[in-house]
Amino acid sequence: MILKNKDVLGLEELSAEEILGVLEIASRFRAVFDRPVRSVPIMRGRTVVNFFHEPSTRTRISFELAEKRLSADIVNFSTATSSFSKGETLRDTAENLAAMKIDMLIIRHSSPGAAHYLAKVLECSVINAGDGAHEHPTQGLLDIMTMQQRFGDLRGKKVTIIGDIAHSRVARSNIWGLNKLGAEVTLCGPPTMVPGGLARLGVNIEFDLKKAVAGADVLNVLRIQLERHSSKSFPSNREYHRMYGITEDVVRTLKPEAIVMHPGPMNRDVEISSEVADGPRQVILDQVANGVAVRMALIYLLSGGDPGALGVGQD
Amino acid sequence: MEWSWQRIPSEFLVTGVKLCRQGKLGKRKGFLHVRKGRIEGLGIGTPTVEGIPALDGDGLVCGPGFVDLHAHFREPGHEEKETVATGSRAAAAGGYTSVVTMPNTDPAIDNTGMIRYLIDRGKEAGLCRIHPTGAVSPGRDGQGMTEFGDMVNAGAVGFTDDGSPIASGGLMSNALKYADVLGVPIITHAEDRSIVGKGCMHSGYWSARLGMAGMARAGEDAAVFRDIELAKAAGAHLHVAHVSTKGAVEIIRRAKNEGLRVTAEATPHHFSLDHSRCRDYSPLFKVNPPLREPDDVNAVADGLADGTLDCIATDHAPHTVTEKEHQFDQAPFGVVGLETALGVGITYLVNTGVMDMGQLVQCMSETPARIFNLPGGRLEEGAEADFVLFDPACQWVVDADGFQSRSRNSAYLGETLTGRVSATFRGGRLTWRDGG
Known part of the structure; x- marks a missing residue:
């Protein structure tokens, strides 16, 4: 058994062995992508529900693709964010889902802990596709997979995460996963966006971008969630770009082998300049492809898939 | 003559009890003699x-x-959470004989008719003395002032927009001056919402780790400081509700050293629980002000012990099961507290050595009655026979099914507490008997 629990809620809950095991399976699936027929009949007759309680395009499409390539039956349902006074409680939702006898639930929700709650009350497997600003484990795994493809073992590798850490589930999943694999994580952004409380998780906090990227192997550039900053935690997009934007000038100071990542969607010329976004250091489209592979691996493993059947361990 | 719980006579004795009054628990056993509703x-x-x-x-x-x-009885408007009758029953079960109710009902308690209505409802229930507070501003909108004078004449014992802070310093200043002449305090829900924002738990390690919007301590500290300065300028009585930060405790301590007319309360949850309780996203730990860090919890307990914080108030805030089944960030703030206050006080203050039993009981009875100038809360000859009998060593597991409150949103469910109320008498009449 590569995964010990029935659910994948966060990288906090996964061990280093589990993370490495999942990524190994993901790389097998990744190899399938280059074949003319990219789907495998592993999940035939199983039902996966994609429950997106918050708008999402790429994560939802990535999950759907992963499910389709495993030949699962898919049900999508999305709800607009509802206020607690009128909306159905998550418990009611969960009971409805349980009554419908599904095999797996993929959930994206604006509330931290929503996936954890459903995992507790449902018998089926639950994969967290993002719970508020808490975790986004599949993104964390695909980021780590992309780093591994370049560097192999991540022990001692320096990863700098730049941007709106406070509101970023991607940052939290990266922190948990990278710490477990022995990488050294530095958080950087305006002080209004980097909660000091995170230092206790064993990361460096550096507000000066130049210092934060010095010696880094990976820059993971987060999306500035412009819609969340009504109370103005930074003065302007222009100033953000000048102080924390990843531009050619910043990239020039990096080690030659360093890579630039972005979970998307990008605000070009805010957190990342167009030159860098399209330049030789970025691995953004690898991230997207790896995302499908990682999600296939998780769905496969959680539905009791046999790692041996994919030829793992036969090399 | 034989004692019968079924027919409490108008004159009776309570024997074999240790009397606890004026901050001291008697070493030897004693008695109480009740006659016609008074202590003979x-x-x-x-x-x-x-x-x-x-x-x-x-x-x-x-x-x-x-x-x-400090209790929310939710009537009128949210009788599905609590009513004056069910809240009174919860209070009696917790050993309470007098309760000050908060005015953030729907509609708000902002006129004489509403004050009278609550007092009448309290009398119908017949279990506690209900002392309503009125809203500072009509509809609690933070704009103007309600008719304080009229409401005081009807029985209001203070004014507050509790549930919400009074954002305008000008309004707070006027309210303090105006209320003081009438002999009642302004109760501040000290929270600067421009600092606290959309936070749903304490801003610190756990909020950062869980990805929750945080409520910074400074939001409370700054508001307490402002209101104390305004009270100082007005020479008026300010009562600070539910103090939760070490900073606020320190600010209040300085004000008291200066001799200002500032009083303050702390809730059982703020002297017993810290923000790590939120780790499993249970909305039963979502309160405002939020559960804070261990050094805040200790500062609040120490503040009670040294008298910086005058008394324990429950901030009993009932919510339906459904509301508390929403996700943490969406669920309403608040926990019930009347039926666990004594047990939490003994478990977390007395048994930990922060204070002795005499002081705990004083913090829950004599002192709050004195600072709000309420009848009751005194165990002395000639006083109304409002008293509680409790077993200080009884250990019990908190179970929502045993609650008299209409709601069950307790932060202590499943926890073992020490100290349990056996019986409560108000004016010589039995209002609660454990297992009876």
């Missing part, structure tokens, strides 16, 4: 009067009926 006599040893029924209180502590300065 009390003392050490056995009473000299004979021929009247005696309640054998062996092993129990007898203290003044508890006085809560």
Whole structure:
């Protein structure tokens, strides 16, 4: 058994062995992508529900693709964010889902802990596709997979995460996963966006971008969630770009082998300049492809898939 | 004559109890003599009067009926959470004989008719003395002032927009001056919402780790500081509700050292629980002000022990099961507290050595009655016979099914507490008997 629990809620809950095991399976699936027929009949007759309680395009499409390539039956349902006074409680939702006898639930929700709650009350497997600003484990795994493809073992590798850490589930999943694999994580952004409380998780906090990227192997550039900053935690997009934007000038100071990542969607010329976004250091489209592979691996493993059947361990 | 719980006579004795009053728990057993709703006599040893029924209180502590300065009974408007009747029952079960209710009902308690209505509802329920507070501003909109004078005449014991802070310093200043002449305090829900924002738990390690919007301590500290300065300028009585930060405790301590007319309360949850309780996203730990860090929890407990914080108030805030089944960030703030306050106080303050039993009981009865100038809360000859009998060593597991409150949103479900109310009397009448 590569995964010990029935659910994948966060990288906090996964061990280093589990993370490495999942990524190994993901790389097998990744190899399938280059074949003319990219789907495998592993999940035939199983039902996966994609429950997106918050708008999402790429994560939802990535999950759907992963499910389709495993030949699962898919049900999508999305709800607009509802206020607690009128909306159905998550418990009611969960009971409805349980009554419908599904095999797996993929959930994206604006509330931290929503996936954890459903995992507790449902018998089926639950994969967290993002719970508020808490975790986004599949993104964390695909980021780590992309780093591994370049560097192999991540022990001692320096990863700098730049941007709106406070509101970023991607940052939290990266922190948990990278710490477990022995990488050294530095958080950087305006002080209004980097909660000091995170230092206790064993990361460096550096507000000066130049210092934060010095010696880094990976820059993971987060999306500035412009819609969340009504109370103005930074003065302007222009100033953000000048102080924390990843531009050619910043990239020039990096080690030659360093890579630039972005979970998307990008605000070009805010957190990342167009030159860098399209330049030789970025691995953004690898991230997207790896995302499908990682999600296939998780769905496969959680539905009791046999790692041996994919030829793992036969090399 | 035989004692009968079924028919409480108008004159009776309570014997074998340790009397707890004026900050001291008696070392030797004593008695209480009740006659026509008043305390006829009390003392050490056995009473000299004979021929009247005696309640054998062996092993129990007898203290003044508890006085809560901060409870939400939700009536009118949210009777699905609590009513004056169910809230009174919860209060009696917790040993309370007097309760100050908060005005953030729907509609708000902002006129004389509403004050009278609550007092009447309290009398119908017949279990506690209900002392309503009125809203500072009509509809609690933070704009103007309600008719304080009229409401005080009808029985209002203070004014507050509790649930919401008073954002305008000008309004707070006027309210303090105006209320003071009427002899009642302004109760501040000290929270600067421009600092606290959309936070749903304490801003610190756990909020950062869980990805929750945080409520910074400074939001409370700054608001307490502002209101104390305004009270100082007005020479008026400010009462600070539910103090939760070490900073606020320190600011209040300085104000008291200066001799200002500032009083303050702390809730059981703020002196017993810290923000790590939120780790499993249970909305039962979502309160405002939020559960804070261990050094805040200790500062609040120490503040109670040294008198910086005058009293324990429950901030009993009932919510339906459904509301508390929403996700943490979406669920409403608040926990019930009337039925667990004594047990939490003994478990977390007395048994930990922060204070002794005498002081705890004083913090829950005599002191709150005194600072709000309420009748009751005194165990002395001639006073109304409002008293509680409790077993200070009884260990019990908190179970929502045992609650008298209409709601069950307790932060202590499943926890073992020490200290349990056996019986409560208000004006010589039995209002609660454990298992009875």
